[in-house]
Amino acid sequence: MKRLRILLSCMILSGLISGNLLSQEPTVIKIDFDRKIGAVDPNIYGSFLEPIRTVVYGTIYDPSSPFADENGFRKDMIKLVRELKIPVVRWPGGNYVSGYNWEDGIGPKEKRPASLDLAWHQVESNQMGTDEYVKFCNLIGAENFICINAGTGTLDQARHWVEYCNVEKGTYYSVSGGNMVMKSPLMLSTGLLETKLTDPGRWVRRMLKTIASLLWRQPN
Numbered sequence: 001m002k003r004l005r006i007l008l009s010c011m012i013l014s015g016l017i018s019g020n021l022l023s024q025e026p027t028v029i030k031i032d033f034d035r036k037i038g039a040v041d042p043n044i045y046g047s048f049l050e051p052i053r054t055v056v057y058g059t060i061y062d063p064s065s066p067f068a069d070e071n072g073f074r075k076d077m078i079k080l081v082r083e084l085k086i087p088v089v090r091w092p093g094g095n096y097v098s099g100y101n102w103e104d105g106i107g108p109k110e111k112r113p114a115s116l117d118l119a120w121h122q123v124e125s126n127q128m129g130t131d132e133y134v135k136f137c138n139l140i141g142a143e144n145f146i147c148i149n150a151g152t153g154t155l156d157q158a159r160h161w162v163e164y165c166n167v168e169k170g171t172y173y174s175v176s177g178g179n180m181v182m183k184s185p186l187m188l189s190t191g192l193l194e195t196k197l198t199d200p201g202r203w204v205r206r207m208l209k210t211i212a213s214l215l216w217r218q219p220n
Contacts, residue, residue, distance in 0.1 A: 050093020105129020
């Protein structure tokens with residue numbers, strides 16, 4: 001008898017739930033093509049270039065390839081990337097930037113030091129550096145978007161990088177970089193290591209100081 005009462009109770013409860021669901025109005029999704037909230041910034045369709053394994057070397061940048069142009073970029077890959085019409089490319093990528101020293105990637109290539117990439121545990125040849133990155137952006141028609149190292153980097157390293165890119169001549173870091181002037185404002189990206197600091201207030205103060213120091217070096 002007890003089992004019969006439990007069974008009847010379950011049947012009644014099931015019927016109440018089913019009836020309630022059936023009585024609800026169907027969900028309707030309406031797409032209003034005439035309603036405009038605002039313009040979509042094309043930069044949200046941007047990309048980033050991070051030298052993970054073969055993402056850069058051997059794929060995009062490969063001077064030894066029979067398809068390489070005078071800058072070492074594979075013409076077949078450049079053609080394909082250009083078709084994507086990417087508005088902006090971030091360099092040097094994501095986690096990688098947390099241990100990146102931009103000075104390792106400038107100057108004569110035979111003198112650039114190989115370094116250990118702390119993010120992906122690989123050896124970075126630094127053959128793809130700032131000058132090559134700017135040339136790549138020019139080839140595919142994208143704007144520049146460089147990330148400073150807020151992990152192991154310093155404020156001086158950040159401002160010197162901007163000086164190298166944007167100051168035409170007359171300073172120590174502008175001597176070899178004056179012809180690589182960035183057309184777009186510098187964008188800042190924190191590294192993975194920096195976001196794990198136990199003192200977020202110190203991190204915010206450091207970034208505000210960095211931004212203030214860099215702004216006056218930007219083009220109009």
